[in-house]
Amino acid sequence: MELTYTDAAFHDVGVLVPSSGDFAWGTDENDFSIDVYGTDLPPRGGLLYAEGSDVGGVVRGFESETDNDLFSVVGDTWTGVLNRHVIGPPSGSDYLTVSGEARDCVAQIVALTGLTSLYVVDELRTGISFTHTFTGSRDEAESDAGRYMGAWSAIWQMMLDHGLSVTFAWDGTAKKVRMVVGRRADRTSDEEQQAGVSKLGITKKDVTNHLICLGQGTLKARTRVDLYADAKGNVSKTQTFKGLDELADVYDDSAAEDASKLEEDGRKKFAEIWKDHEQITDTASKGLQLNLGDLVGGTDERSGISATAIISKRVLSFSDGVPSYTYTTTVRSK
Numbered sequence: 001m002e003l004t005y006t007d008a009a010f011h012d013v014g015v016l017v018p019s020s021g022d023f024a025w026g027t028d029e030n031d032f033s034i035d036v037y038g039t040d041l042p043p044r045g046g047l048l049y050a051e052g053s054d055v056g057g058v059v060r061g062f063e064s065e066t067d068n069d070l071f072s073v074v075g076d077t078w079t080g081v082l083n084r085h086v087i088g089p090p091s092g093s094d095y096l097t098v099s100g101e102a103r104d105c106v107a108q109i110v111a112l113t114g115l116t117s118l119y120v121v122d123e124l125r126t127g128i129s130f131t132h133t134f135t136g137s138r139d140e141a142e143s144d145a146g147r148y149m150g151a152w153s154a155i156w157q158m159m160l161d162h163g164l165s166v167t168f169a170w171d172g173t174a175k176k177v178r179m180v181v182g183r184r185a186d187r188t189s190d191e192e193q194q195a196g197v198s199k200l201g202i203t204k205k206d207v208t209n210h211l212i213c214l215g216q217g218t219l220k221a222r223t224r225v226d227l228y229a230d231a232k233g234n235v236s237k238t239q240t241f242k243g244l245d246e247l248a249d250v251y252d253d254s255a256a257e258d259a260s261k262l263e264e265d266g267r268k269k270f271a272e273i274w275k276d277h278e279q280i281t282d283t284a285s286k287g288l289q290l291n292l293g294d295l296v297g298g299t300d301e302r303s304g305i306s307a308t309a310i311i312s313k314r315v316l317s318f319s320d321g322v323p324s325y326t327y328t329t330t331v332r333s334k
Helices: 078-083 102-113 151-162 190-194 259-274
Strands: 003-006 012-016 020-026 031-037 047-049 056-064 070-077 096-101 119-121 129-134 164-171 176-183 199-204 210-214 224-229 248-252 278-284 295-300 305-319 322-330
Touching: 020 070, 020 078, 031 056, 056 078, 070 078, 078 151, 096 102, 102 119, 102 129, 102 151, 102 176, 129 151, 151 164, 210 259, 224 259, 248 259
Parallel strands: 119 176, 210 248
Antiparallel strands: 003 012, 003 047, 020 031, 020 305, 031 070, 047 056, 056 070, 096 129, 164 176, 199 278, 210 224, 295 305, 305 322
């Protein structure tokens, strides 16, 4: 795969061919590091792109060794550039709220970053309208953020809540990254699975459903909070599973200063535990490229186990110049 690089004014300068390395997009990383041969370096602040593809980003620096013909080019992918710009509530407001057609809501977020010289949101309409208030992340599939968050984290949150997808592609005519907002794809149908669209690994098992949280104090004076998870992973102080179905564990959080903080930390611990309850790995995609936010899933006919998850990370890796995609999925708790 050839990648064009530009100067800081987005004028094309030359071409690079990655030998190894990767580009990542999703709930973490959102950066790239590629190894290339040659003597021509793209300037910091310049762009790398593959026409009509989401492969690309802004060059931030280099890594090299004097006795090696390879040098590494590092930077932020298109999602990473957005996430380096933090948005938050307007002055005098508790929260940031956007409202309108899905395409317009994404455009509002991009406008807040001041990056309209690099990004353009396509005029294509989704037929989905909503009002969205950014109060912070609320489940494992979302990026960890509060009222202030990176612009990509904000867009990702809207994608999850409203069944959307956002794709990126370099538009050589406009000299901008074109973002297209659409409805997310559902890849869980039996027809697609039987056709070999995806080769999925499904894990579904019982995990801790009673967490005994222990805070400060000693002996009978030690703070204790009991938390319980139901069959869907909802956490409360009401016990659902008893007897043989109860699976208890102890969470030691002696740093928690009071019962309220102990409960807050315990709920976060439960969210980590619940990730092991249901997992999907996508190990092959036979010509079909999956996008962030797509639904994948399947059923194992032998056990009857089925699961559905969201594509939360994409990685394009190069090995000896040959590109291949891998995907990370997240099972939402709600």
